[in-house]
Amino acid sequence: MTEKRRKNSAAHEKRRQILNAAIRVFAQKGFHRCRISDIASEAKVAYGLVYHYFENKEEILNSIFDENWGLLTEVLASADERGDDLEVKLRALVDFILDAYRMVPDVIQVVVMEIARSSKFLKRPKVDAFEKAFQNLATILARAQATGHVRKDLEPKIMAYMVFGSIELILTGYLLGTIEPSIGETYEAHKQAITDVFLQGLRAPRAEPAGA
Amino acid sequence: MTEKRRKNSAAHEKRRQILNAAIRVFAQKGFHRCRISDIASEAKVAYGLVYHYFENKEEILNSIFDENWGLLTEVLASADERGDDLEVKLRALVDFILDAYRMVPDVIQVVVMEIARSSKFLKRPKVDAFEKAFQNLATILARAQATGHVRKDLEPKIMAYMVFGSIELILTGYLLGTIEPSIGETYEAHKQAITDVFLQGLRAPRAEPAGA
DNA sequence: GGCTTGCTTGACTCGCAAGTCAACGCCCGT
DNA sequence: ACGGGCGTTGACTTGCGAGTCAAGCAAGCC
DSSP states (O other), rough: OOHHHHHHHHHHHHHHHHHHHHHHHHHHHHHHTTTHHHHHHHTSOOOOHHHOSEEEHHHHHHHHHHHHHHHHHHHHHHHSSSSOOOHHHHHHHHHHHHHHHHHHHHHHIIIIIIIIIIGGGOOOOHHHHHHHHHHHHHHHHHHHHHSSSOOOOOOHHHHHHHHHHHHHHHHHHHHHSOOOSSSSHHHHHHHHHHHHHHHHBBBOOSSSOOOO | HHHHHHHHHHHHHHHHHHHHHHHHHHHHHHHTTHOOOOOHHHHHHHHHHHHHHHHHHHHHHHHHHHHHHHHHHHHHHHHHHHHHOOOHHHHHHHHHHHHHHHHHHHHHHHIIIIIITTGGEEEEHHHHHHHHHHHHHHHHHHHHHHTTTBSSSHHHHHHHHHHHHHHHHHHHHHHHHHOOSHHHHHHHHHHHHHHHHHHHHHBBBOOOOOOO
């Protein structure tokens, strides 16, 4: 059994190797522009081995997505469970995503650029996975509405979409090089900007009727 | 000349026919999944004619983009020139985009899903075109900062990205069917939500230090 | 009315990349 | 030491779809 375990993990290592190579290649050339042979040579394995571990290119993309998106959903779910303030939760979400970009930009690029957009044509489950993460944030916001911290005149879902959309386009800006994220400080400033704007924008008006 | 004109416009009509067919096909099957022959048969013209009017598939996509994105940039530029209030300008932007989706969802789908995301790998000019529109909004915001209507602690560019990102992800939600936009009222509610959140979120704090 | 010009046609070529598969060798269990 | 299973290899087949092109056709011109 020990040896089977070892074999398994050795085999698994090859799988990882291919997956990591795929992430690099997808990020660099784009999903549609790259060939299986590119992935194989990047991973330094034979062409055929890719097909031993994966049905086809799309399944590779799916695996990348599943692994990483699941993480985000978990973070959101656990943030919600702790009884933190909305500010804390929102900051945790923003931090998590921007830090992830900082550490593994290739992964983020693939998830954002190659998967998020093409999901119209991909399988249902993927859309559901997106929904799940969004729903988590929507729940957090709904709860904050209940406690009177967030304005009640807007659907939580729409607010959640706005938050994610803001983050995503900023990431896209990084990826396209139209926003310069080189300095560490900049990331922090952007995190701050996102949380600030939404905390202020979503806050329930206090004693102030905001006269017309 | 009259006859040349007539010919020209007749020829142009074929071009349009192909372009419109391409929009429909791209929206339905996705850019990468469709063949030139799909476009030709959708347009009810011969295969070869597509190559008479366009270099290749990518040039078709480019034409679709150029035509439609230019429009957005113009709207933004003209909104800025009129000395309107920020609220009016922001509302005009949001209205324009959501109304466009309502009227020609296929076009919006192609621009949002097929072009926006893939621009990392496409030609520079496209990225510049995006930048231009974003820059227009950033300028509007910078001006509003100068007049004290908008908080000065954030980069205009980042704020512009947030606004566009919010709009874009809501459109994506429509396209994926995760947001239900069927009822006309819903569109209006969403327009309202976007403008409201940002007007409040970007507003400069008045006499209120927003304690703690 | 023929001739020319240029839009239009669709069958054909050709290259590329996906996916297959038969053989190989390492490693393990007996 | 031997046999077998499984991870691994990469040459080969196959099909698809982009792009070509030579021949048709319509309509203006002399």
